Amino acid sequence: MRTFVAALPPNTKILVAFSGGSDSTSLLAALQAVVISGLRSDVDVIAATVDHGLRTESAEEAFAVGQFANQLGIPHSILRWEGEKPSASIQERAREARYGLLSRHAVDRGADLVLLAHTADDNRETLAMRRARDPDHAFGMVQSVLVDRRVWFHRPFLGLERAALRDYLESRALPWIEDPSNENPLFERVRIRQQLGRKPGFDIVHPCTRSALAHQAAAWLHANVTLHSTLAAEIDLTGFAFDDPAVMLGLTSVIAVIGGRPHRPGQEQQMRLGHMLRNNMPFRVSFGRCLIERRRHRLSVVREARGIDPVTIEPGTEKIWDGRFRIKNVGEVSAIIRDAGEGIALVAPLLDSGLGNRAQKAANAARPALATGSAEELTIEPILAPYDRFLPIDLLPLAATLAQKAGLSPFVAPPTPLLARF
Known part of the structure; x- marks a missing residue:
């Protein structure tokens, strides 16, 4: 996190997607610790929790998560997924809604970057899901994605194991929330996670x-x-x-x-x-x-x-x-x-x-x-x-050429060379 923060441009404002789980809690806590250490006094941090409204207790949990962020001295907002919820493909639709809410909130609050807490575990699961549909698929997540052509989302912990993040939280005696949906085998990701726990994972193409x-x-x-x-x-x-x-x-x-x-x-x-x-x-x-x-x-x-x-x-x-x-x-x-x-x-x-x-x-x-x-x-x-909805950073040269060829405005450049290293 020190390496990441040190590479940020002057006066950067960061929005952290904060669910209260172990991954996002370690992300927010580590970022807060680095910023208050005085390494970069010009970096501003805010957090937001998306309440999908899929469980009766979700509103209460979102409020508690906000209280934790406030205890760290980080301004927090709750973004609610309003309207009727779909009956099928619920996790995929919730993901779409989550990214949309976060990108709009980032623009409204003047954030330069949104941080996500995905880990190497998430990456292996994503690749397994993609290979279940296409056995030749070789790519999992990338560290940076441009959403809606306006805000870059970055995953600074994508190379870290979830166990390491939980060790960090325990070393600081910081709590986290366990989402019960993470154990529900009705969801594809949960089934994949359980399968990967019983056999070797996939090699991920860089x-x-x-x-x-x-x-x-x-x-x-x-x-x-x-x-x-x-x-x-x-x-x-x-x-x-x-x-x-x-x-x-x-x-x-x-x-x-x-x-x-x-x-x-x-x-x-x-x-x-x-x-x-x-x-x-x-x-x-x-x-x-x-x-x-x-x-x-x-x-x-x-x-x-x-x-x-x-x-x-x-x-x-x-x-x-x-x-x-x-x-x-x-x-x-x-x-x-x-x-x-x-x-x-x-x-x-x-x-x-x-x-x-x-x-x-x-x-x-x-x-x-x-x-x-x-x-x-x-x-x-x-x-x-x-590419207009989700543009992985490693495909930016291709998308930029397509935009130029079609006479469209260029894509937003990554806010820091750290994101553009691919």
Whole structure:
């Protein structure tokens, strides 16, 4: 923690995500001890607890956690997950809500950085969960993630074991709370944790490995890809290295952006696409919500003009449409947004591109359009679906190049070189 704090820029304000468990308690306590030691008198620390409202006792626990933070001299806030709770995928939805609440609170309080208390144990569990879905998955958590394009979240204890953190708390006679949900086998992470306790864990590929791939993918994108906002992509296949993982990382990232998908196509889909490309023959195929067409040494990628759900945007709110555009309604009447097959298109059509007539027609038909409401009361901006919500720091070079190619604003830079070391 001393090493981390010493590397922070002047006058940094830190928000600690504080649940009261052993991991976040050790994080907050260690940070407070370093700051009050006089090492960095210009570093300001605040804390926040997210009350998910999933258990009757959660509000009382959040209050007690706040009292502990106040005893350490750290200002504390309780962030409540309001509204009706989902009946399925509860932990995943709670995670989404937690990150959203913390990122908004960080912006509201002027925090430069949010600290999370994930450990090496959490990392092994995450990798095991990902490998359960894709046996070839090699990457767990990274130490830093940009959330909602506005705030960096950092995990300074990701290389430490939970047992070491509990030893630290016991050495200082500091208490922590045991969340009963951590023992509930209904949750996937709990089952994985119990399984890992009975057998060796996984080796985790260091993020530097993927960072090198991301830099190579960014160079390939810069030289070979043209993006028309998030409507379409043109790709030069001259000298295409079919077996280069960096090239496949760049290509599948483009497909995810145009398809409005938060994740790139999986390993099996990538192998299917690679097989088609190796045949060196023209093809036209539906893939990842996209229409992909090869003509000689050119590949076009456009959003299929089907399966696009309409979205209602109430006055004073914003929503993501089709994973490709963020639309805000600043007016006083509701707006319904659908594809350009009906209504008034909200984005200019593609003209004079090298896509070919069929691809260009499909891209134009898949534009957002106003079915009801006032176009003058809407603001619209393209987004990069795989990276706008959560951007791992090791993929920043790739995402930055995609943003530049699509004509979007750059991503927020990490606040300290310590975060950018990948």
